[in-house]
Amino acid sequence: MTDTELMWRIAGGSGDGIDSTSQNFAKALMRAGLNVFTHRHYPSRIRGGHTYVEVRADSEPVRSRGDGFNFLLALGDSFARNPSEDAFYGDEEVKPLTENLDELNEGGVIVYDEGLLEGDDVANLNERAEENDWHVYPLDLRGLAREHGREVMRNTAGVGATAALLDMDITHIEDLMEDAMSGDVLEANLQILEEAYEDVKDNYEFTHDLRAPTGEHDEQQVLLSGSNAIAYGAIDEGCRFIAGYPMTPWTDVFTIMSQHLPDIGGISEQVEDEIAAAALAIGASHTGVKAMSGSSGGGFALMSEPLGLAEMTETPLVLIEAMRAGPSTGMPTKPEQADLEHVLYTSQGDSTRVVFAPGNIRECYDQIRAAFRIAYEYQIPSILVYDQKLQGELRNVDESFFDREPNADPGTTMTEEEIAEAAHHASGKFQRFGEGDENGVSPRSVPGQKGGRFLATGNEHSPEGHISEDTENRVRQMDRRLGKLDTIREELDGADDSHQTYYGPDTAEYGIMVWGSHQDTVFEAVDRLNDAGHSVKALGVSDLMPYPEAEVTEFIESVEECLVVEMNATAQFRGLTQKELGRFGPKLNSFLKYNGEPFEPYEVVEGFERTVDGAPDVPEGTKFVPAAGD
Amino acid sequence: MSAFSAIDEEREIDRDEFTPGIEPQPTWCPGCGDFGVLKALKQAMPEVGRTPDETLLVTGIGCSGKLNSYFESYGFHTIHGRSLPVARAAKLANPGLEVIAAGGDGDGYGIGGNHFIHTARENHDMTYIVFNNEIFGLTKGQTSPTSPKGHKSKTQPHGSAKQPIRPLSQSLTAGASYVARTAAVNPNQAKEIIAEAIEHDGFAHIDFLTQCPTWNKDAKQYVPYVDVQQSDDYDFDVTDREEAGKMMYEVESKLHEGEVLTGRFYRDDDRMSYGEEKRAVGEMPDDPLAERYFDEDAEWERSADLMHYHR
Ligand SMILES: Cc1ncc(C[n+]2csc(CCOP(=O)(O)OP(=O)(O)O)c2C)c(N)n1
Numbered sequence: 026m027t028d029t030e031l032m033w034r035i036a037g038g039s040g041d042g043i044d045s046t047s048q049n050f051a052k053a054l055m056r057a058g059l060n061v062f063t064h065r066h067y068p069s070r071i072r073g074g075h076t077y078v079e080v081r082a083d084s085e086p087v088r089s090r091g092d093g094f095n096f097l098l099a100l101g102d103s104f105a106r107n108p109s110e111d112a113f114y115g116d117e118e119v120k121p122l123t124e125n126l127d128e129l130n131e132g133g134v135i136v137y138d139e140g141l142l143e144g145d146d147v148a149n150l151n152e153r154a155e156e157n158d159w160h161v162y163p164l165d166l167r168g169l170a171r172e173h174g175r176e177v178m179r180n181t182a183g184v185g186a187t188a189a190l191l192d193m194d195i196t197h198i199e200d201l202m203e204d205a206m207s208g209d210v211l212e213a214n215l216q217i218l219e220e221a222y223e224d225v226k227d228n229y230e231f232t233h234d235l236r237a238p239t240g241e242h243d244e245q246q247v248l249l250s251g252s253n254a255i256a257y258g259a260i261d262e263g264c265r266f267i268a269g270y271p272m273t274p275w276t277d278v279f280t281i282m283s284q285h286l287p288d289i290g291g292i293s294e295q296v297e298d299e300i301a302a303a304a305l306a307i308g309a310s311h312t313g314v315k316a317m318s319g320s321s322g323g324g325f326a327l328m329s330e331p332l333g334l335a336e337m338t339e340t341p342l343v344l345i346e347a348m349r350a351g352p353s354t355g356m357p358t359k360p361e362q363a364d365l366e367h368v369l370y371t372s373q374g375d376s377t378r379v380v381f382a383p384g385n386i387r388e389c390y391d392q393i394r395a396a397f398r399i400a401y402e403y404q405i406p407s408i409l410v411y412d413q414k415l416q417g418e419l420r421n422v423d424e425s426f427f428d429r430e431p432n433a434d435p436g437t438t439m440t441e442e443e444i445a446e447a448a449h450h451a452s453g454k455f456q457r458f459g460e461g462d463e464n465g466v467s468p469r470s471v472p473g474q475k476g477g478r479f480l481a482t483g484n485e486h487s488p489e490g491h492i493s494e495d496t497e498n499r500v501r502q503m504d505r506r507l508g509k510l511d512t513i514r515e516e517l518d519g520a521d522d523s524h525q526t527y528y529g530p531d532t533a534e535y536g537i538m539v540w541g542s543h544q545d546t547v548f549e550a551v552d553r554l555n556d557a558g559h560s561v562k563a564l565g566v567s568d569l570m571p572y573p574e575a576e577v578t579e580f581i582e583s584v585e586e587c588l589v590v591e592m593n594a595t596a597q598f599r600g601l602t603q604k605e606l607g608r609f610g611p612k613l614n615s616f617l618k619y620n621g622e623p624f625e626p627y628e629v630v631e632g633f634e635r636t637v638d639g640a641p642d643v644p645e646g647t648k649f650v651p652a653a654g655d
Numbered sequence: 656m657s658a659f660s661a662i663d664e665e666r667e668i669d670r671d672e673f674t675p676g677i678e679p680q681p682t683w684c685p686g687c688g689d690f691g692v693l694k695a696l697k698q699a700m701p702e703v704g705r706t707p708d709e710t711l712l713v714t715g716i717g718c719s720g721k722l723n724s725y726f727e728s729y730g731f732h733t734i735h736g737r738s739l740p741v742a743r744a745a746k747l748a749n750p751g752l753e754v755i756a757a758g759g760d761g762d763g764y765g766i767g768g769n770h771f772i773h774t775a776r777e778n779h780d781m782t783y784i785v786f787n788n789e790i791f792g793l794t795k796g797q798t799s800p801t802s803p804k805g806h807k808s809k810t811q812p813h814g815s816a817k818q819p820i821r822p823l824s825q826s827l828t829a830g831a832s833y834v835a836r837t838a839a840v841n842p843n844q845a846k847e848i849i850a851e852a853i854e855h856d857g858f859a860h861i862d863f864l865t866q867c868p869t870w871n872k873d874a875k876q877y878v879p880y881v882d883v884q885q886s887d888d889y890d891f892d893v894t895d896r897e898e899a900g901k902m903m904y905e906v907e908s909k910l911h912e913g914e915v916l917t918g919r920f921y922r923d924d925d926r927m928s929y930g931e932e933k934r935a936v937g938e939m940p941d942d943p944l945a946e947r948y949f950d951e952d953a954e955w956e957r958s959a960d961l962m963h964y965h966r
Pocket residue numbers: 716717718719720735758759760761762763786788790791792793794799
């Protein structure tokens with residue numbers, strides 16, 4: 026973070042093209058040499074409702090939404106249904122302006138479309154502007170768009186005005202438009218962009234100081250989301266089968282995969298429900314194909330029984346759980362991390378699964394690959410749990426990061442030659458569930474291979490797959506299946522790169538623990554805390570099952586006290602940590618948020634100060650739960 | 656060369672190959688109709704020329720779900736109601752396999768009813784055998800979706816107030832391209848129908864009447880039965896949707912009046928199977944996907960080649 030960073034917010038009606046406009050703007054900034062990060066806020070409907078996207082850009086790396094923002098582009102809400110003040114949703118039309126003012130930082134810039142919004146309709150706009158040193162530029166964006174094209178093109182006019190006010194070069198924006206459009210539409214948009222740019226440059230006197238930061242990248246950058254990274258990791262790991270049923274925010278990964286799979290020899294199936302989706306992935310995997318499925322909370326609940334079937338039949342399976350705020354349908358487009366226990370324990374019987382929660386886009390890619398590798402090597406289901414935040418945020422990454430070797434290896438499957446030499450039961454059946462190798466993994470045959478016949482069953486079974494309730498066999502099979510988790514833990518602990526991410530000075534006095542998508546927001550807060558004279562480090566935990574006992578123990582032992590930051594109301598990760606480690610209760614405080622909005626760095630800063638100094642207040646919308654016995 | 660040499664292997668096949676080398680003690684009651692399905696299936700397999708190693712028999716949960724415990728092939732005994740989604744993915748992943756799904760009336764028409772409708776609609780090239788004993792066998796005799804109205808059981812002590820579902824009509828409406836009903840007491844017809852169903856290129860649904868002497872106290876044995884193709888009383892064109900629909904309606908109604916009508920009720924040999932449809936629109940590879948994972952020379956696409964979208 027620097028003093029010159031830009032935090033641009035484009036606000037308007039949902040359905041007004043805010044998303045695509047912001048994506049292109051972010052990409053233009055990236056092409057101009059800046060680091061970018063986006064944060065999306067949108068309601069759970071297609072049309073109507075107030076939405077915004079924030080683009081944060083800086084010459085330094087950016088990895089989180091910022092605190093507030095410093096440039097507002099308020100477009101009109103073309104879908105405002107009822108402009109009367111006493112309508113249920115309030116005064117919809119001016120919401121893109123009114124709803125965003127509270128978070129606009131001092132010295133900020135406001136551009137609003139006076140073609141659609143009346144500044145006079147906003148209570149005390151002038152007084153507030155004066156008080157906060159806001160610089161207000163009313164522009165008739167709609168009029169400009171109408172004059173040269175169509176009304177919907179007012180987004181383009183807004184971007185042109187933004188570029189002028191920020192003293193930005195518009196060539197990158199023009200290039201992106203040329204990539205995305207053609208013909209008359211392109212011509213009209215280009216004209217509107219230039220007109221707006223020139224008009225603002227020529228006719229307005231700038232009173233604000235804010236300008237676009239400048240920067241330079243050492244290498245080619247790409248702009249993508251957590252969902253892109255998950256899909257790409259799956260493709261690089263040889264996944265060529267996906268089955269699913271749409272549900273926000275999981276739909277993103279499902280869609281990206283479905284768009285690419287047919288072109289690369291894969292199969293995507295949209296099916297009747299999530300039970301079927303998980304069952305199809307199991308059927309494909311059983312048949313030798315690397316397969317995945319996934320959903321969000323409610324759909325994932327339906328996958329519970331197939332998930333257990335994969336555990337019992339030792340069928341490799343990769344599932345995604347894209348969390349959103351619950352319970353039940355909850356808040357479909359809002360992030361939350363309250364499905365942790367659901368993912369860890371759903372389905373009958375003792376859990377036999379691997380669960381990873383990536384902390385950022387790069388980790389999404391790395392950990393989905395690890396999830397596939399482990400699932401197919403160890404014949405176990407792996408689940409990648411992430412959330413609406415990581416799903417939707419865009420961030421630039423070095424393109425070279427993705428320059429990796431693919432690995433389509435189907436894991437511990439056998440060839441027909443190997444099957445011929447392997448142990449068979451006197452009945453002729455292949456011993457699919459025998460003692461296995463030193464890891465307890467018993468290599469599998471695949472239907473269609475000669476001599477590999479076996480029965481896979483969700484009932485407890487003997488080595489050749491026959492249903493069996495023999496007590497000794499039961500314990501042997503349970504121990505073997507569960508034992509694989511210990512081996513997986515050992516393998517992960519011994520790997521060069523831990524999935525856990527450390528941040529801040531090693532010798533710090535205090536610790537912050539976080540899991541999943543808020544990791545980088547916490548890291549930003551750690552920098553600020555240390556700059557402010559505190560002594561803090563952070564640990565971002567991704568391995569949730571098998572739990573990274575050694576790493577977490579070492580981290581907690583090395584600090585005086587620890588704050589556990591997570592987006593749920595019942596401190597599920599803190600609970601898991603105490604259950605797994607069996608101690609540290611008095612050392613672990615919780616800092617929670619579950620209002621549907623991701624943490625901002627300053628909230629974590631203040632939450633931490635609450636722990637250390639016992640400051641009485643935490644920011645609105647967050648909650649401090651002291652350690653046991655505190 | 657294929658990594659799955661069992662597939663399409665040309666050789667003599669003996670029906671004994673489908674009996675496990677050491678036969679497990681059957682868990683079915685004496686006189687259970689399920690034995691009839693097992694026997695008919697074992698007889699049909701050599702006739703259609705498929706071997707145990709190229710056959711995947713996917714079952715649900717119920718007495719009927721135990722079928723693959725006594726049948727020698729690749730088997731997947733799944734969970735209650737979910738045999739079809741597992742089975743159809745296996746067929747998509749490796750179209751060379753002979754995929755057969757089987758389960759009870761509760762399994763297929765009740766808890767798995769949604770999958771039944773959609774698998775039929777999509778016309779996956781597979782065979783689906785529903786053991787219809789008009790009862791929940793394994794859980795001790797509760798009313799099932801095919802139990803007749805008025806049927807008394809421990810969970811409907813005063814008799815069921817529900818109309819039974821019409822499995823054949825439902826199958827037709829949903830889109831199955833082969834629909835037949837046979838009965839355990841009619842082994843020859845059963846074998847022939849199973850063989851036909853397996854050879855049919857599309858979703859072939861067999862409603863297989865299986866008596867449950869243990870729980871179906873009305874002791875339905877499904878005798879005497881009439882084969883509509885053999886009887887002079889019935890004359891309809893099995894390839895005509897409308898006539899088939901009328902016939903099915905009558906067959907379903909008559910069952911509850913004590914008259915057992917069996918035979919082939921519908922077939923459409925022109926409709927493309929789902930796999931063919933998917934391939935035709937470019938949504939499925941021409942070669943079996945499963946083969947690719949066993950081909951050491953296979954080239955795998957990389958995400959690095961998709962990065963131009965993100966620059
Ligand atoms: C999700 C689920 N619900 C309930 C059961 C219990 N259950 C097992 S088999 C069965 C019904 C069996 O009836 P049917 O499918 O007709 O098979 P049959 O035993 O008659 O062959 C039930 C309810 C289960 N195993 N799983």
